[in-house]
Structures are given as structure tokens and as C-alpha cells.
Amino acid sequence: MATMRRFRFKFTMEVEHYRKMMECKTFGNSIWKRVMLFAIWGVFTILFFLDVLNKIELSQVVHVCSLLVMIALPSALVTVEINIMKYKEAYKEGIKGERIIEVDEDGFTFINSSFHASERKSWDELKNIEEMRDIFLINTEDRKSIILPKKSMGDNKKMGYFKELVIEKIGNKFYPLKG
Numbered sequence: 001m002a003t004m005r006r007f008r009f010k011f012t013m014e015v016e017h018y019r020k021m022m023e024c025k026t027f028g029n030s031i032w033k034r035v036m037l038f039a040i041w042g043v044f045t046i047l048f049f050l051d052v053l054n055k056i057e058l059s060q061v062v063h064v065c066s067l068l069v070m071i072a073l074p075s076a077l078v079t080v081e082i083n084i085m086k087y088k089e090a091y092k093e094g095i096k097g098e099r100i101i102e103v104d105e106d107g108f109t110f111i112n113s114s115f116h117a118s119e120r121k122s123w124d125e126l127k128n129i130e131e132m133r134d135i136f137l138i139n140t141e142d143r144k145s146i147i148l149p150k151k152s153m154g155d156n157k158k159m160g161y162f163k164e165l166v167i168e169k170i171g172n173k174f175y176p177l178k179g
């Protein structure tokens with residue numbers, strides 16, 4: 001008879017968890033992706049200003065593309081910060097409250113002690129689970145995203161067992177951390 005695998009992760013929700021999730025979703029999970037993104041932004045910003053100063057001549061299409069790239073990254077940075085401020089404001093009193101995520105063969109139970117609320121989701125109700133550097137992001141079919149900090153898992157062995165269960169239950173809807 002097989003034993004039922006069950007995990008219980010208790011943690012205090014921190015604004016930093018939300019920040020890391022927003023940064024990874026916006027700028028990528030890999031440091032190299034972020035470096036390339038900022039390098040491309042720098043190149044296009046330089047090209048735009050050289051064109052405006054008549055040092056080089058760009059086609060209209062490249063000029064407009066340079067302008068769009070130059071505006072996009074700062075806009076994304078501002079948007080991330082606005083969302084973090086909204087998150088802080090929305091959960092001002094409950095943000096430091098204890099969260100519990102229970103995982104077993106049947107699915108997930110999400111418990112928020114701050115608001116005395118819990119919700120059960122079967123594996124079929126998950127859209128996907130994304131592994132990021134410091135967190136797992138659990139996305140549900142009803143468009144909710146739940147943050148599970150890796151530090152709440154204790155050790156790498158327990159995290160490995162958790163990942164094995166996730167892969168077994170949702171397969172290619174699990175996006176592990178790459179490089």
C-alpha cells in the first residue's frame with residue numbers, strides 16, 4: 001500500500017516575495033536575460049539619441065522602434081513598482097500574516113491566517129506552476145497566482161520531493177528553473 005505524500009509549508013508572506021515574482025515575470029528569471037534586456041535597451045537608447053542629434057541617420061522604422069524600446073523598459077520598471085505599492089497597500093495589515101500551503105495527492109489547500117480564509121484546489125484546477133529563483137508561483141485556472149517561498153520548504157531534499165509530486169501530477173504544466 002502506497003503512502004500518501006503530504007507537504008505542509010508555513011511561512012509569513014513578505015512584500016519581497018511579491019517583488020521577486022513581479023521582477024521575474026516582467027524581466028525574466030535568468031540574470032543573463034536581464035543583462036541582455038538592459039543591454040538592448042542601452043543600445044536602442046543610444047541609437048535614438050544619436051539620430052535625434054543628427055550624428056547618425058536611422059530609417060523611420062528603426063527610429064520608431066528605438067523610441068519604443070527606449071520607453072518600454074522604464075515603463076515596465078515603473079509598472080512593477082506601482083504594483084508593489086498597490087500590493088503593500090491592499091495587504092497592509094495582513095501582509096505579515098501566516099500563510100500555510102498544504103500539498104497532497106489530491107491537490108493544494110491555501111490557508112491565509114490573516115483573513116481566516118482557506119481554499120482547496122485540485123491538480124486539475126492548476127494552470128501551471130512556475131519555479132523562480134526564490135519562489136514557486138502557483139497559477140490557478142481562475143486566474144489566481146499564489147506565491148510559495150522556497151525558504152518555507154526547509155531543505156533541498158523536501159523541495160525535490162515536492163517537485164517530483166508536481167511533475168507527476170501536472171507534467172508539462174510545471175516550468176522548472178532553467179540555468
